[in-house]
Amino acid sequence: MRGKVLTPTKRIRRTPFSSKVEDKVKGVTVYNHMILPTIFKDAEEDCRHLKSEVQVWDVSVQRQVEIVGKDAEKLLGILTPRCVKNMNPNKCLYAPMVNQEGGMINDPVVLRIDEDRYWISIADSDVLLWVSGIAAALKLNVKVIEPSVAPLAIQGPKSRILMKRIFGNEMDYFSYFDLRKLRFGKHTLNVARTGWSKQGGFEIYVEGTEYAHDLWEELFSNGKDLNIRPGCPNQIERIESGLLSYGSDMTIKNSPFECGLGRFCEIDANSTCIGFEALENIAKQGPSKVLRYFDIKGERVPFCHDHWPIFNSKKVGEVTSGIFSSEFNTNVGIGIVEFDYAVEGTKLQVLIDNKLRDAFIRERPFNPKLKPFM
Amino acid sequence: MRGKVLTPTKRIRRTPFSSKVEDKVKGVTVYNHMILPTIFKDAEEDCRHLKSEVQVWDVSVQRQVEIVGKDAEKLLGILTPRCVKNMNPNKCLYAPMVNQEGGMINDPVVLRIDEDRYWISIADSDVLLWVSGIAAALKLNVKVIEPSVAPLAIQGPKSRILMKRIFGNEMDYFSYFDLRKLRFGKHTLNVARTGWSKQGGFEIYVEGTEYAHDLWEELFSNGKDLNIRPGCPNQIERIESGLLSYGSDMTIKNSPFECGLGRFCEIDANSTCIGFEALENIAKQGPSKVLRYFDIKGERVPFCHDHWPIFNSKKVGEVTSGIFSSEFNTNVGIGIVEFDYAVEGTKLQVLIDNKLRDAFIRERPFNPKLKPFM
Secondary structure: OOOOEEOOOOOOEOOOOHHHHOOOOOEEEEEOOEEEEEEOOOHHHHHHHHHHOOEEEEOOOOOEEEEEOOOHHHHHHHHOOOOOOOOOOOEOEEOOEEOOOOOEEEOOEEEEEEOOEEEEEOOOOOHHHHHHHHHHHOOOOOEEEOOOEEEEEEEOOOHHHHHHHHHOHHHHHOOOOEEEEEEEOOEEEEEEOOOOOOOOEEEEEEEOOOOHHHHHHHHHHHOHHHOOEEEOOOHHHHHHOOOOOEOOOEOOOOOOOOOOOHHHOOOOOOOOOOOHHHHHHHHHHOOOEEEEEEEEOOOOOOOOOOOEEEEEOEEEEEEEEEEEEOOOOEEEEEEEEEHHHOOOOOEEEEEEOOEEEEEEEEOOOOOOOOOOOO | OOOOEEOOOOOOEOOOOHHHHOOOOOEEEEEOOEEEEEEOOOHHHHHHHHHHOOEEEEOOOOOEEEEEOOOHHHHHHHHOOOOOOOOOOOEOEEOOEEOOOOOEEEOOEEEEEEOOEEEEEOOOOOHHHHHHHHHHHOOOOOEEEOOOEEEEEEEOOOHHHHHHHHHOHHHHHOOOOEEEEEEEOOEEEEEEOOOOOOOOEEEEEEEOOOOHHHHHHHHHHHOHHHOOEEEOOOHHHHHHOOOOOEOOOEOOOOOOOOOOOHHHOOOOOOOOOOOHHHHHHHHHHOOOEEEEEEEEOOOOOOOOOOOEEEEEOEEEEEEEEEEEEOOOOEEEEEEEEEHHHOOOOOEEEEEEOOEEEEEEEEOOOOOOOOOOOO
16 A cells, blocks of 8 residues: 555553654654554665764664563573573663464564563564463463663764764664663663664663653764764665664575575574474474575565565565665665575566566675764 | 554564455554564444444454364363363353463463364464473473465454355354354365454454465455445444453453453363463452453544553553544543552543643453444
8 A cells, every 4th residue: 555644542652762853754653552653754865864873763663672680691592592691781782572383473682681680672573472371371480571761873873973972982882782871861762772773773671661752862962063964774775784673584484594594593402492393393404495585686675564475487586675876876775585595696587567678686785884973 | 663664574474365465455563473464444434334334354363272182171271270171162261361360471262173172262372382382391182383374254244145145044043152164176174153343243264375365356256235345443442332452451461351351261160271360369358450442532543553541640551542433423442450440431631742632441342342244
């Protein structure tokens, strides 16, 4: 359904920052029952700006599932095949979660906020229900809640300059996925060097609404000469960079191995997780299909509002995200394809709007590396 | 965020019927990660038509969570405080589901499709994750899946006339919430006398996509002289009728007792459900606040995209849904208010767009009764 207006309802929540951006937003989506902007000027101009300046993204939709209590670490070990024993509180952990069959439930980032307190920073599915259902069934000594946390992502090559003006020179010593507690006035904020772009940046976990607007104003008043703008995850940039979208590029029907996330399945170190046996089997046999990147020829592709089938005489896969990239002057895509056809440079056909187009497999994303800060 | 266009993405799924209606749809929402139309002509005209004619609603978003296997009944008893022992396969069961604290997880309708096979027909939250998490943790002998089922709702006073033309005179003998297996060509369909309006009607659980388009065409070709139209759940009609929307009128923070759903908590007959102790405590003490209907004075209210606080000097509750009704010539609302102020006719104030308005409590919906068929 293209060009349809989203009808307002309380069921789809606004964020603490909605009032700051709504007059500038041209397109939106719904993510974790909440509004997420998708377009400010247009996707291409938003992308160019993100690659050269600094943007503040309201990613409140990245809800936190908090696990707190004596059994918190034990529960976390049941939820993910990653090893979460004695987790480093100064590092975020990308931790795919799977069901009994090894199917992806979500691909969150986990933060250890305190001794027995973790936040699971989630993609688009109700992880709260998955986690609290398991905790209730096993009668674990934990509380599982959705705290009032609204992350802001500061993204782009000038993001470190901006962050230093507010949080000081400590920002120079953040490695990728580092997590620190920083002061903002009388408040302590969790800040990580993360974000859903490869243009560099940070995520600030804004708690409650007390200082949310002050922080927003502080960011924008300090960023004027940096050409700061409100922004949002950009589909062009994230597909070029090979950042996966749960619900599009992977679903509950895919194993982590199929999605190129096999290295996060530390099944030798963590045998407690749900899906352990299924993952062990898949790891032994190897997945029959894998995630790849695509260079899709021909004119600009339309919105990928469904999958695009991939053919080599017979159907051999599906493109799940695709968009035209000015930087690479081609249509860039992400999809899953049978293992035999997954080799770099393999020529296949993709069916888009009833027309077959040539497409070439890439084993790595168009933009494989995190960009350095200015 | 008013008047914003929803950006297409695979993550928000289309339905088997999207192509049938998309050129006629003016507004949409997202429900269970899927597109749901909200407006065809305009909400008032859609409402008038629904109350006098027959509409076909694509409610594919009403996803099914299928539980199948030896422990299916046992699992169902863990999920809901309703008594689900020896469930009648010819009746649908409205079965609120709660967490350990007695907070609402969802308010689905349960169908017994086969001996050890149930469908949970859900409102807007990932019940699949809640149910499969519990099943996995308890190692129950069940499979929990989301089958390929896309319900169509046939709603309005002429719906029975239409259904008789396709399924025969058996349609005369359907009581409210009856569930039957009916023939359509070589296919067997599950059909219930249910639907999210009080204008009368049925829901057809369309399985797969084999006959979906044939059935759609059959309905529309048989309905021409009945002034048939594609439609969707109508906010005016559902608020007049007191039909609750999960996520708006109740959330995980509300108990069934607060939402007027106490009669569905058969805790004397089912002590196996998660949240049993919490519900027993609430039942003993009585809830401190309850769901009520509101007659809100003054000009037409705007979209209720957040809650509207209710005051009696201090804050005593929240309106969660509200809209202007032509039939009742006032603004009709649903909300939750402290018990002491919940008596019929009590005058309170509701804060809408920074202005206080008078509002009067109603203990029953404006349209409390199911309308008879023509």
